[in-house]
Amino acid sequence: MNDELMIDVRGLHHDYTHGTVVEPVLHGLNLRVRRGEFVVIMGPSGCGKTTLLNILGLMMAPSRAESVGIAGCETLGLSEAARTRLRRNELGFVFQRFNLLPTISVRRNIALPLRIRKAEADGQVGELIAQVGLAGCADKKPGQLSVGQQQRVAIARAVVGRPALLLADEPTGNLDSGNSTAILELLTGLHRQHGQTIVMITHNEQLTVTADRILHMRDGCFVD
Amino acid sequence: MLALAWANLMHHKLRTLLSALAVGIGIMLMLVSKGLASGSIAEVNQRMQSVDAEVVILPAQDNIIFTNGAPFRGLHERYLRNLADERGPLAAEVIPVFFGQVKMGGQQQRLFGVDPERMEAFLGTRRVLAGAPFERAHGFADRVRAGAEPPPDMADPAYQAYLADGLELVIDERLRRVGGYRVGDEIQIMGQVFRIVGVVEAGVAGRVFAPLQTLREIVVAGETNASMYFIKLRPGLAADQAADRFQAALGMDARVELKSDYGRLLRDSFASVSLYMTASSGVALTVCFLFILLTMYTMVIERTREIGILKSLGVTRFGLIRLAVVEALLISLAGVAVGIGLAFGVRWFIVFLAPLLTVDLAAGQLLLAVVIGVVGGVLSALYPGYRAARLDPALALSSE
Numbered sequence: 136m137n138d139e140l141m142i143d144v145r146g147l148h149h150d151y152t153h154g155t156v157v158e159p160v161l162h163g164l165n166l167r168v169r170r171g172e173f174v175v176i177m178g179p180s181g182c183g184k185t186t187l188l189n190i191l192g193l194m195m196a197p198s199r200a201e202s203v204g205i206a207g208c209e210t211l212g213l214s215e216a217a218r219t220r221l222r223r224n225e226l227g228f229v230f231q232r233f234n235l236l237p238t239i240s241v242r243r244n245i246a247l248p249l250r251i252r253k254a255e256a257d258g259q260v261g262e263l264i265a266q267v268g269l270a271g272c273a274d275k276k277p278g279q280l281s282v283g284q285q286q287r288v289a290i291a292r293a294v295v296g297r298p299a300l301l302l303a304d305e306p307t308g309n310l311d312s313g314n315s316t317a318i319l320e321l322l323t324g325l326h327r328q329h330g331q332t333i334v335m336i337t338h339n340e341q342l343t344v345t346a347d348r349i350l351h352m353r354d355g356c357f358v359d
Numbered sequence: 360m361l362a363l364a365w366a367n368l369m370h371h372k373l374r375t376l377l378s379a380l381a382v383g384i385g386i387m388l389m390l391v392s393k394g395l396a397s398g399s400i401a402e403v404n405q406r407m408q409s410v411d412a413e414v415v416i417l418p419a420q421d422n423i424i425f426t427n428g429a430p431f432r433g434l435h436e437r438y439l440r441n442l443a444d445e446r447g448p449l450a451a452e453v454i455p456v457f458f459g460q461v462k463m464g465g466q467q468q469r470l471f472g473v474d475p476e477r478m479e480a481f482l483g484t485r486r487v488l489a490g491a492p493f494e495r496a497h498g499f500a501d502r503v504r505a506g507a508e509p510p511p512d513m514a515d516p517a518y519q520a521y522l523a524d525g526l527e528l529v530i531d532e533r534l535r536r537v538g539g540y541r542v543g544d545e546i547q548i549m550g551q552v553f554r555i556v557g558v559v560e561a562g563v564a565g566r567v568f569a570p571l572q573t574l575r576e577i578v579v580a581g582e583t584n585a586s587m588y589f590i591k592l593r594p595g596l597a598a599d600q601a602a603d604r605f606q607a608a609l610g611m612d613a614r615v616e617l618k619s620d621y622g623r624l625l626r627d628s629f630a631s632v633s634l635y636m637t638a639s640s641g642v643a644l645t646v647c648f649l650f651i652l653l654t655m656y657t658m659v660i661e662r663t664r665e666i667g668i669l670k671s672l673g674v675t676r677f678g679l680i681r682l683a684v685v686e687a688l689l690i691s692l693a694g695v696a697v698g699i700g701l702a703f704g705v706r707w708f709i710v711f712l713a714p715l716l717t718v719d720l721a722a723g724q725l726l727l728a729v730v731i732g733v734v735g736g737v738l739s740a741l742y743p744g745y746r747a748a749r750l751d752p753a754l755a756l757s758s759e
Contacts, residue, residue, distance in 0.1 A: 194671060194752040216675060223673020234668045234756065238370040239363060248672050250360075292672075 141300050141332040142168035142191060146201035149186055149355075160186050161197070162355040170299070173326050173333045175343050178352030184336045185304055187352070191334060192226055192302045193218040206299045223251060227298035227331075229322075231308040233285045235277040241288050242273040248296040256295075263291045267321060283314030287321065294325050301326075303335040315339060360678070364685040367658070375690060378654045382694020382735070385647035386728045387701035389640035390720055394706065396633050398719030404622035406564045411480045412454060412589035413598040414605065415621060417614045423621075424628045429457050429575075433583030435609070439590065442608050449601050451593045454480055455585035457574045461548045461567055463530070464538040464715055470548065471565030472574035472586075475500050478529070480591070481563050490542035490557035492529050496570040499525035503572040509581065522551065525573035529557040534566040537714040549577050566715070589618070647694070648735040655687050655743035666747045667755025676748035683744030684737055691736030695728050 149161040160183040168174050178184050189195045190203065193210060197203060203210045206225040210218060227248070228234075235244050245263060246256040264273050267287040269280075277285050286306060293301055306322070307315035323345045326333055335346070343349050351358045368375045407415075416439070417423055418430045439453045457472030473481060475493035482492060499522075510517040528548075530540060535558045544555045553569065575581055592601050598617050606615040616624060626633070659666065666679060674682075699720075706718040 189753040192671065194756070219670070219673055219675050222671065226673075228671050230756070234664070234671070236363070236366075236665055236668060238366040238665075243362065243366075247363075251669075251673050251678070 139169055140167055140204065141170045141172070141206060142166055142334070143202060143204035144191070144200065146199075147187075147190065147197050147203065148199045149183070149190065149195075150198045160355050161190075164356060166350075166357070168332060168334060170332055171330045173323075173345065173347045174335070175346040175349045176334065176336050176352055177338065177343070177349060182352045183355040184352055188302050188304050188334070188336055191300075192228060193222045223248070224296075225299045227293035227296065227301045229286070229289050229293045229301065229303035229306045231305040233277070233282075233289045233309075235285060235288055235292070237277055240274050240276060241269060241280070244277065244288055245291045245295055248292060252296060254296070259295060263295055267291045281314075282309055283311075283317060286310060286314070286318050290318065290321055290325070294329065294331065297329060297331070299332060301331050301333045303333065303337075305336050305338065307337065307339050315341065319345070360682055360685055364682055364689060367662070368686055368689055371658070374654055374657075375693075378651050378690045379693040379697055381647045381650040382644075382691050382732065383697030383701055385640070385644040386695055386698025386732065387705060388643045389731070390698065390702035390724055390728055391705050391709070391718060392636040392640055393724055394702070394718040394720045395709070395716065396629060396636060397721065397724075398717035400622065400625045400629055401719055402717045404625055406562060407621045408618065409481070409483055409485070409562055410454070410564050410589050410618065411483055412452070412591045413618055414590040414592065414602050415616050415618050416588040416590065416605065416609070417616065417624075418587070419611055419614050423624050429579060429584035429586045431455070431585040431588065431613070435612070436583060436585060436588070438608065439588060439605065442605065444604075447593065449593055449596060449604060450590045452477075452480070452591035454589040454591065455571060455583075456564075456587050456589065457571050457578070457584065458586040459549065459569065459574050459578065461546065463540075463546060463567060464534045466713060466715055468534070468567050468715075469565060470574070471568045472571040473565075473568055474571045478568070480589070481565070481568070482559060483563075485560035485563055488532055488558045488560060489535075490529075490555070492557045492559060492568075493527050493570060494556045495524035496527040496556075496573070500570055500572045503576070503581070509576060522573065522576060525570045525576070526551055526553045527556045527570060527573075528553045529559060529568040530555055531559055531561045531563055531566045533561040533715065551577060644731060644735065648691070648739040651687055651690055651694075651736065652739040652742060654690070655683055655740050656746070658686070659683070659743045659747045663750060663755045663758040666750050667752050667758065670750070670752035671756060679747045680741070680744035683740040683747055687740030687743075688733065688736040691732040691739070692729075695732035698728060698732075699725055 144164065144166040147161050147164040151158045151160055164187065176184050190197050191205065193205065200211060205221065208221060210221065242260060242264065246260045249256040249259070264270055267290060269284060269287055272280055272284060277288060280288065303322070307318050310318060319341060322333065325331070436453055436455055439450055440448060442449050454477050455474070459470035459472060461468050461470045475496045478492040509521045512518060528546060534540065540555055542555055542558060546553050546555065575584060590605065592598060602615045602617055609615065669679065702720055706720060709716055709718055
């Protein structure tokens with residue numbers, strides 16, 4: 136596997152099965168993303184973008200594939216424990232619906248990936264909270280924040296562990312244009328600062344401006 | 360993980376509180392029922408151990424708690440006195456006891472009929488706090504021993520006059536305090552009016568003593584029957600060997616035991632009741648832990664999305680099971696704390712309502728409650744934790 140590649144996917148197929156009905160979603164898809172690259176994936180709803188992201192994020196296994204290389208590691212055939220370990224150490228997620236834990240504070244939400252890795256959290260978390268502009272909200276619960284603030288928390292949580300690959304699934308999908316711009320600036324700023332590889336799904340044309348590459352998907356394949 | 364578990368529980372305060380309360384009630388039931396049984400047994404045993412004797416002779420029945428009546432005849436007593444080896448009689452003293460029943464202090468008490476002359480064997484070092492350990496009953500007992508015959512007609516005033524000196528009671532301090540009795544108070548027992556003549560320190564074998572001769576006269580028309588015997592052995596005799604000799608001599612009519620084994624006999628007699636109580640507590644506790652299981656299971660279902668988030672962040676299956684276990688442990692340990700608190704409260708209430716009952720909340724039982732809480736908490740979290748661990752992260756994240 137080429138170490139320059141953060142993602143090296145070949146011949147990726149995925150089907151959903153509903154009873155006896157098999158619904159193909161991804162059709163022999165190939166994708167190569169270099170380390171440090173910012174890739175945006177666009178496409179209509181139902182074309183398989185989120186499924187692809189879930190597979191890249193090791194949250195689901197493909198129905199079949201020749202290779203699914205993530206962060207220099209071939210993930211096909213990996214045990215559940217090894218996939219979890221890879222997810223914990225190399226990947227970060229930003230979701231459209233933020234997916235913050237409602238029972239704990241902003242600070243604890245952001246620190247969670249470090250706690251799970253049993254890493255020291257204090258200084259790094261404080262810095263990130265300030266960087267994403269939530270200095271006064273650290274001890275609030277997510278439910279006490281605006282949606283824009285919640286997405287900032289989600290981004291801070293995704294990057295706090297300095298993952299090699301950041302996967303973002305429509306991070307501005309629930310935000311107004313003002314918040315979308317702010318989140319975009321935040322993501323691009325973090326990308327520039329840390330050089331993380333980012334693969335982002337979006338419908339937002341505004342986000343494509345800063346991307347290194349834009350891929351279009353339709354019916355389970357990349358077009359262009 | 361602990362902080363997350365705590366936060367999750369605090370997010371559902373009422374449910375957490377109810378779960379802990381459910382466990383607490385189960386733990387309290389276990390502690391109080393065990394405490395009542397062991398407290399009563401320990402107290403009765405302690406009192407019986409205060410008698411200055413080494414061997415007890417009981418009716419040949421399995422259950423010594425419900426010993427009643429006076430199956431031993433005068434013949435038995437003579438036999439016990441006369442049983443001897445080459446150095447003389449085995450018994451230095453044979454102390455008969457005749458049991459009756461009396462309601463005093465708000466509950467039924469075993470009435471110990473003892474010979475006033477032998478009262479010192481029951482008192483030991485305990486002090487007489489008021490009055491005397493029998494007054495005129497000594498004279499009555501002497502007259503009976505001398506062969507005085509009562510008038511044949513019980514309705515005859517002469518019969519009442521004959522019995523009058525024997526109608527005395529000695530009670531212990533605890534009963535005096537609970538019943539508010541004083542020396543000189545009169546108590547009706549078996550159609551006769553007895554007068555309290557003495558109060559002794561608590562810890563003596565019975566709470567209420569009456570003259571042996573009086574009870575015999577009232578219950579068995581003066582026959583020299585007894586409900587049990589205490590045997591004080593001749594100095595130098597090995598108690599177990601002497602007990603074997605007595606047993607061999609009395610055959611199947613009696614059960615001869617060392618007085619030091621009386622606690623075990625009580626526990627054996629209480630075994631079936633104890634088993635029932637343990638089973639009841641066990642069922643109650645099982646239901647309580649099923650309640651925790653249900654709570655945890657509901658939490659897993661409700662928090663499917665959160666479990667997906669944790670999985671996406673790289674929490675392992677074991678980590679999720681551990682999270683469920685930690686939450687269940689926090690609930691069950693809180694439940695144990697509530698249960699122990701409730702048990703002390705209920706003990707206070709029981710003693711308030713029935714002051715002569717003893718509820719023994721021993722350290723061992725409290726420790727057992729903690730162990731049960733820990734084990735129950737872990738077990739009740741395993742299945743919900745397993746369910747959480749098996750959730751598909753992508754599906755869990757798409758859950759509403």
